[in-house]
Amino acid sequence: xxxxxxxxxxxxxxxxxxxxxxxxxxxxxxxxxxxxxxxxxxxxxxxxxxxxxxxxxxxxxxxxxxxxxxxxxxxxxxxxxxxxxxxxxxxxxxxxxxxxxxxxxxxxxxxxxxxxxxxxxxxxxxxxxxxxxxxxxxxxxxxxxxxxxxxxxxxxxxxxxxxxxxxxxxxxxxxxxxxxxxxxxxxxxxxxxxxxxxxxxxxxxxxxxxxxxxxxxxxxxxxxxxxxxxxxxxxxxxxxxxxxxxxxxxxxxxxxxxxxxxxxxxxxxxxxxxxxxxxxxxxxxx
Amino acid sequence: xxxxxxxxxxxxxxxxxxxxxxxxxxxxxxxxxxxxxxxxxxxxxxxxxxxxxxxxxxxxxxxxxxxxxxxxxxxxxxxxxxxxxxxxxxxxxxxxxxxxxxxxxxxxxxxxxxxxxxxxxxxxxxxxxxxxxxxxxxxxxxxxxxxxxxxxxxxxxxxxxxxxxxxxxxxxxxxxxxxxxxxxxxxxxxxxxxxxxxxxxxxxxxxxxxxxxxxxxxxxxxxxxxxxxxxxxxxxxxxxxxxxxxxxxxxxxxxxxxxxxxxxxxxxxxxxxxxxxxxxxxxxxxxxxxxxxxxxxxxx
Numbered sequence: 001x002x003x004x005x006x007x008x009x010x011x012x013x014x015x016x017x018x019x020x021x022x023x024x025x026x027x028x029x030x031x032x033x034x035x036x037x038x039x040x041x042x043x044x045x046x047x048x049x050x051x052x053x054x055x056x057x058x059x060x061x062x063x064x065x066x067x068x069x070x071x072x073x074x075x076x077x078x079x080x081x082x083x084x085x086x087x088x089x090x091x092x093x094x095x096x097x098x099x100x101x102x103x104x105x106x107x108x109x110x111x112x113x114x115x116x117x118x119x120x121x122x123x124x125x126x127x128x129x130x131x132x133x134x135x136x137x138x139x140x141x142x143x144x145x146x147x148x149x150x151x152x153x154x155x156x157x158x159x160x161x162x163x164x165x166x167x168x169x170x171x172x173x174x175x176x177x178x179x180x181x182x183x184x185x186x187x188x189x190x191x192x193x194x195x196x197x198x199x200x201x202x203x204x205x206x207x208x209x210x211x212x213x214x215x216x217x218x219x220x221x222x223x224x225x226x227x228x229x230x231x232x233x234x235x236x237x238x239x240x241x242x243x244x245x246x247x248x249x250x251x252x253x254x255x256x257x258x259x260x261x262x263x264x265x266x267x268x269x270x271x272x273x274x275x276x277x278x279x280x281x282x283x284x285x286x
Numbered sequence: 287x288x289x290x291x292x293x294x295x296x297x298x299x300x301x302x303x304x305x306x307x308x309x310x311x312x313x314x315x316x317x318x319x320x321x322x323x324x325x326x327x328x329x330x331x332x333x334x335x336x337x338x339x340x341x342x343x344x345x346x347x348x349x350x351x352x353x354x355x356x357x358x359x360x361x362x363x364x365x366x367x368x369x370x371x372x373x374x375x376x377x378x379x380x381x382x383x384x385x386x387x388x389x390x391x392x393x394x395x396x397x398x399x400x401x402x403x404x405x406x407x408x409x410x411x412x413x414x415x416x417x418x419x420x421x422x423x424x425x426x427x428x429x430x431x432x433x434x435x436x437x438x439x440x441x442x443x444x445x446x447x448x449x450x451x452x453x454x455x456x457x458x459x460x461x462x463x464x465x466x467x468x469x470x471x472x473x474x475x476x477x478x479x480x481x482x483x484x485x486x487x488x489x490x491x492x493x494x495x496x497x498x499x500x501x502x503x504x505x506x507x508x509x510x511x512x513x514x515x516x517x518x519x520x521x522x523x524x525x526x527x528x529x530x531x532x533x534x535x536x537x538x539x540x541x542x543x544x545x546x547x548x549x550x551x552x553x554x555x556x557x558x559x560x561x562x563x564x565x566x567x568x569x570x571x572x573x574x575x576x577x578x579x580x581x582x583x584x585x586x
Binding site: 014018021022025026028029030031032033035036039047048049050051052053054094095097098100101102104107108113116117118119120122123124125126127128129130131132133134135150151153154155157158161187212215216218219223233234235237238241247250253254257260261264265268269272275 | 395
């Protein structure tokens with residue numbers, strides 16, 4: 001196929017340039033994670049050495065577990081898991097039902113609803129923090145999870161609905177639904193036994209996106225949840241550093257940071273093949 | 287009696303209703319009440335909250351500080367978007383091959399996207415902290431600098447018209463946003479049929495020609511959408527700027543969303559914050575209109 005000789009000077013130079021570019025990219029992309037691990041695992045005295053050692057003299061693995069006894073880390077994780085789980089379940093459930101209601105050509109106002117979804121999807125979240133704060137205060141929802149979970153669901157819903165609708169439409173043409181109804185199976189049964197199983201990739205992608213939003217969100221969580229015991233991990237972690245950027249608990253911070261990053265990475269590693277297809281189906285096609 | 291068809295239609299609306307209810311209550315209502323709030327001098331530190339018409343909007347626009355912050359917002363959005371798009375495209379091209387090793391690299395490339403901002407911003411600020419910075423350690427070892435640089439504080443160091451804190455902020459903004467773009471571009475690259483590339487090669491096209499006439503047109507629709515979508519997000523970006531510098535030093539890295547947060551939760555001026563929010567909304571709407579046009583024209 002390749003007509004050029006394999007060892008020509010030109011191809012070797014190009015190959016080397018590509019490897020060099022890849023190396024630079026990987027250093028930029030991954031060095032912060034290296035620094036996170038190194039800072040967490042350095043011995044006490046070495047953390048505040050200046051200039052810092054690029055490679056720790058010894059690895060102190062117990063550094064990873066100490067902060068769990070020092071700070072309510074387990075509690076923060078449990079809170080985050082609770083918020084994330086509810087967000088994912090509600091988002092996929094409400095989103096899938098709505099998408100199912102929108103797949104028929106005869107639906108009046110479908111275009112209007114789609115435009116409404118695109119519109120809400122594009123509204124920046126940070127814009128409404130002031131009125132949102134009042135709204136939650138008036139409803140008595142500050143320091144409760146209900147308001148926060150519902151807000152996350154509201155953020156991810158437009159994307160989820162548009163994504164699942166695209167899957168449902170592709171996987172389930174009109175004629176099939178008519179046939180299924182004639183067979184006597186009810187709408188809900190059609191939905192559960194026919195539509196959902198063939199849309200698993202779309203469901204996984206939607207779940208992954210709402211998972212990641214709820215897991216890492218900071219701004220709204222920080223203005224809504226101010227009671228220590230109720231804080232999710234993103235807000236709890238912030239307390240270790242504080243507004244002034246204190247470095248006292250840097251090692252502890254990094255240890256907990258590792259614990260927050262690894263589960264999300266493993267989760268994404270497993271579902272990554274669904275992500276790309278989900279992104280193109282939902283975000284691009286709208 | 288209702289016709290069968292109308293009953294089915296009602297059932298469809300019933301299925302959609304919960305979603306619409308959530309969106310109206312938690313997205314539309316806060317925006318409408320934000321517009322309402324912006325017409326009041328709403329200050330939590332005072333007893334009365336008088337109606338002031340469009341005064342909040344005028345006060346903001348006639349404040350040089352706000353104009354500076356508005357300019358920063360656009361500057362960061364444009365530069366972060368441009369650089370992260372280039373990096374996202376370059377990394378996607380580099381990682382667009384198969385193999386186990388590349389698969390792992392790709393998964394590692396996703397990392398910034400799934401890492402909470404609180405985590406990566408603290409790592410970066412630790413890497414940027416003068417005395418404990420590994421960047422300084424390397425630069426000093428190589429003899430390029432004599433004493434540590436304060437990456438987030440030294441506003442007197444200027445490269446290409448922008449101060450060092452601005453560049454540092456840009457680096458983190460780019461780092462935080464290239465991964466999403468890389469993912470999108472990789473998906474688009476994999477949709478380009480291999481036989482088109484092979485055909486071009488048989489016709490004698492070199493790598494540049496293949497890139498220019500096969501690859502680029504193939505990912506152009508995704509590129510346009512990613513850039514306009516990212517523009518909306520960038521104009522209203524909050525977390526990195528707030529967590530890394532809270533807008534400092536001297537508002538050099540301050541952007542409109544950080545400022546409106548400070549107006550609301552530091553100065554308790556909710557009326558002003560609401561008005562700043564509406565300005566952000568208008569700014570982002572420009573990018574949103576472009577995005578909607580692009581996606582709609584693609585449907586046809």
